[in-house]
Amino acid sequence: MATVVQETNVWARDALLNGCQAVAQAVRLADVDVIAAYPIRPYTEVMDALSKIIADGELDSEYIVADSEHSQFEIVKHASSVGARAFAGSSGTGWMYGFEALVVTATDRLCPLFVVGNRALDDPGAFGVEHNDALALRDMGWLLCWASTAQEALEHVLIGYRIAEDQRVLMPMALAMDGAFLTHSQHMVKVPSQEAVKRFLPPYNLGKRRLHPDNPVSIAPQVNEDWVMELRRQNWEAARRARTVIPKVYESFNDIFGPRYANPFFDEFMCEDAEVVLVGLGAVAMPARTAVRRLRERGKKAGYVNLRWFRPFPTEQLRATLGRMKGVGVIDRNFAHGSPDNGGIVVQDIRSCLYPLTQRPAVTDFIGGLGGRDISIDDCMRMLEITFEAAAGKQRDELVTWIGLRE
């Protein structure tokens, strides 16, 4: 990679921020025009922080406390249709309450950004992380990615808007953050300068589709069987194009802010010579990397893939990395009851991505950390060991193992 001369004014300051506060800072820097809020833990603190930012005059934005998530998401969708950059977010059951609005935001090809503070779905009530909320979007024409640190969360609001609003993409963006582990844990965060953000993120421009009396379009008229296939096909093409736009956006990010992302779609940790890797989303990256180091100390060639982008799914890139392995263990912090291997959601995509390879690694699945249960370093070591066994041909009867379950 070319050496990049970092400009001194790229970063404004270092600050101790949790994931929510980091996202709020990014929304300020993105000069968002319309924000709609509704309370639900753990994402709520994003809106707490933003309301104060607005109250203090640090961001000029409409700020609406909605009567429900459905209204919250519809407000943001329609604000986006008139050309306003818009922001909302939610968690768990609140996210599901607004789901109808999320679906049409994508089919209308509007591009607000939403943060999802991942939370277990009701019932029973639990505040802790589980990924089913955000993963429910996976087939809906959304951009969907996970941040694993507060720094990444901040940067992915900016990266997210830039990708979502790209004329070749025009898809809404969901940025997921593990509840508590990221939303509420503090990190030292480098906050970019407004000037640098301006250089990276151009203004939102819907072009010919912006709704305004000077541009009297009709958006989403009834089409029935006459046109739905063609319109779905346009969504499909946008999602495919996003795969090529994403690396370009990261390149431009790296140019301005320094070489921060070697691979836009996932981070590889000790993967170069690895034989067995775990793949996970979000904050589990921390214990997983420590577990990899410990196994390395014992001479075992372990690695970790921190999967950032889930939609679009980085098929080619993952094939290249995972195809070299003997064993792949997928950490599913979610459930997909009755699915092919009775495992989670992520493993299904990883398996189908690897299937065309003639030489395939053994793929095994782990369900863990549901409802916010900790996934410890020991848990990660155990998962790696099971994956090594699977790679050695000692496949278990069940392809899925529940980790950290009281039995």
Place this chain on the structure above:
Amino acid sequence: MASQLPVIDYEKIKKIHDTPLEEFYTSGHRTCQGCESAMVMRDFAKASGPRTVVTGATGCMYVANTSYLTTPWIVPWMHTQLGAGGSSAVGMAAGLRALMRKGKIPQEKINVINFSGDLGAGDMGIGGISGALQTDYDLLIIMYDNESAANTDIQATGSTTYGAQTTFTPPGSKHRIMHRRWKKNVAAMLAVGHPTCRYVATASATFPALDFMNKTRKALSIGGPTFIHTFDPCPKGWDFHPRYSHELGELGVKSGIFPLYEIIDGQVIYTYDARQKGRIPVREYLEKQGRFAHLIDEDVDYIQHMVDTMWNEWEIPGVAPFRAGLSVAG
């Protein structure tokens, strides 16, 4: 953060010849013959003019009204979800205000109007509309009330007249009446609950002539969020010949079953004061519609009794169902 934009200076339309010739809702739709809701669309679009953006909730006025490649809308229009009438208007108004304030688009008054049906606005979306009426955005929500979920083939809603036959409430050998809910009073409920909302009205598209267009203009001029509830005879759902649509609207008003009023800054002004002008029996309105064909005298008497009570005993007839006189506890 309320807007300081000049309002569009509308004149009152005094005579039918003064109505603007220009149409902003025109051919291309495929609503039934005699569809009064389509009249509502045409009238509000005409009254509000070209500097307007519209959102339309799912329902007949979406599905039968706005088809791909044959849109009847000359003004910009966008579909919104069944229960999203209020939030769609808030979203657009907020977006436009932010963009104007930040200098991203020119400053001017743009009308933001949503229309939603009685199921969309009065049942599913009532929370969102309540939220919208608490804001300080300039917007108008029109609930076009054809007294059923018409688009899904005429099912009962919270606004369907008591006793009516719908596909969810058919008369049967054991139960003559399946729809036993009294029509909810959406406009008044919203007016009572939102004291900062300056304008709430009920209207009929054609009676009195020009009234609805002038109410639309008042709502758009007064500032802040506003609400109009229209009473729309629906030939298909109410089962009558399309030639009688206007007449049925008039009968509904004159029988007193659908009160016409405006509430401007908390003051109730009757458009048709049935106390002074007298009321015709509700039977004359009911018997012209197939949806009431199964009712017997007892049922008609009950409806008449409820309408009489509304006009004779309510503290504010047609609006607030409280009885005069305070009783003090203890």
